[in-house]
Amino acid sequence: MHKWLGLSAVVFVLDLTTKHWVQSALAHGERLPLTPFFDLVLFHNQGAAFSLLAEAGGWQRAFFSLFAIVASIIIIRLLYKHPERKLFCLALSLVLGGALGNLYDRLTLGYVVDFLFFHYREYYWPAFNVADSAIVGGVGLLLWDGFRKPQPDQAG
Numbered sequence: 001m002h003k004w005l006g007l008s009a010v011v012f013v014l015d016l017t018t019k020h021w022v023q024s025a026l027a028h029g030e031r032l033p034l035t036p037f038f039d040l041v042l043f044h045n046q047g048a049a050f051s052l053l054a055e056a057g058g059w060q061r062a063f064f065s066l067f068a069i070v071a072s073i074i075i076i077r078l079l080y081k082h083p084e085r086k087l088f089c090l091a092l093s094l095v096l097g098g099a100l101g102n103l104y105d106r107l108t109l110g111y112v113v114d115f116l117f118f119h120y121r122e123y124y125w126p127a128f129n130v131a132d133s134a135i136v137g138g139v140g141l142l143l144w145d146g147f148r149k150p151q152p153d154q155a156g
Contacts, residue, residue: 004079004093011097015130016104022115031117038118043127044111068103072096087145094138101131 026032026042033039075096079089105112114127 004083004089005076007090007093008097008100011094011130011134012100012104015098015101015134018130019105019113019115023113026115037120038116040115041117041127043114044109045114045127046111065103065106068099068106072099072103075099085145087141087148091138091141091145094134094141098131098134098138101129101134
């Protein structure tokens with residue numbers, strides 16, 4: 001159990017460290033091209049994934065914060081309940097670390113710092129951060145785990 005919370009802590013610290021570094025290196029809205037398809041940027045996202053509800057007038061901050069807190073409690077309970085399911089716990093740990101990283105931003109800044117920006121010609125993927133990457137990776141692993149054939153000790 002502790003190793004899974006430790007992994008969540010690593011994701012959390014990596015997320016906050018990279019966000020702090022970008023905030024100290026770039027001005028809001030500034031883009032630093034690194035390759036023809038990838039830039040570092042400093043964007044403030046007041047919504048959720050892909051800026052969902054970013055222009056909702058402010059109530060979304062409390063909503064997404066409460067959602068992250070409830071999800072984190074559920075995830076911690078699941079980690080305690082299923083320590084033998086390694087892939088499941090790995091996935092939950094990634095989601096937890098990412099959720100807490102973005103929650104920290106919402107509570108302390110009022111928005112989430114995004115800085116990874118991929119694009120191709122005039123096509124742009126919404127900017128994201130380490131926390132978002134961990135959440136997406138964790139959800140992908142949860143889906144993979146859900147489609148795997150249950151092991152005898154996991155059935156029932």
